[in-house]
Amino acid sequence: MDTTTFSALSEPNRLRIVELLQAGPLTVGEIAERLTLRQPQASKHLRVLLEAGLVEVQADANRRHYKLREQPFRAMDKWLDDYRRLWEERFDNLELYLQKLQAKNEDDTTN
Incomplete structure (x- = not known):
């Protein structure tokens, strides 16, 4: 896994841009307006996302539309x-252990 991805997404405005782009392509102006950012700020964040390979840009006349790369x-x-599989396995093992403890406690109280 490329740490550039996590680095790019660690900034809250860039993460918000990615969330906006989930609905489809947007221009810099649309992104800036929706996030109440100045256009140069939005452009700077989009440049980082572009360099990280998370977005791509398509030129349409004088507008540039940004969209997520899959x-x-x-x-x-x-x-x-x-990591999900690892933690699911650990939680399953914990559940089995707790069930054994509970069964042992129930056996001890009935004897």
Whole structure:
């Protein structure tokens, strides 16, 4: 997993931009307006997301539309999935252990 992705998403405004772009492509002006940012700030954040490979830009006349790239988010999901499986296994083991403890306590109180 590329740490550039996490670094880019660690800034709250960039994360909010990604959340906005989930609904579809937007221009810098639309993003700035929706997040109440100045356009240069929005452009700076979009440049970081672009350099991290999280977004791509499509030119349409004098407007630039930004949209999410699917691949980096799939890679992040795969990376996180390994941790999900690990924690699910640990929680399952904890549940089994607690069930054994409870059964032992019930046996001790009935004897």
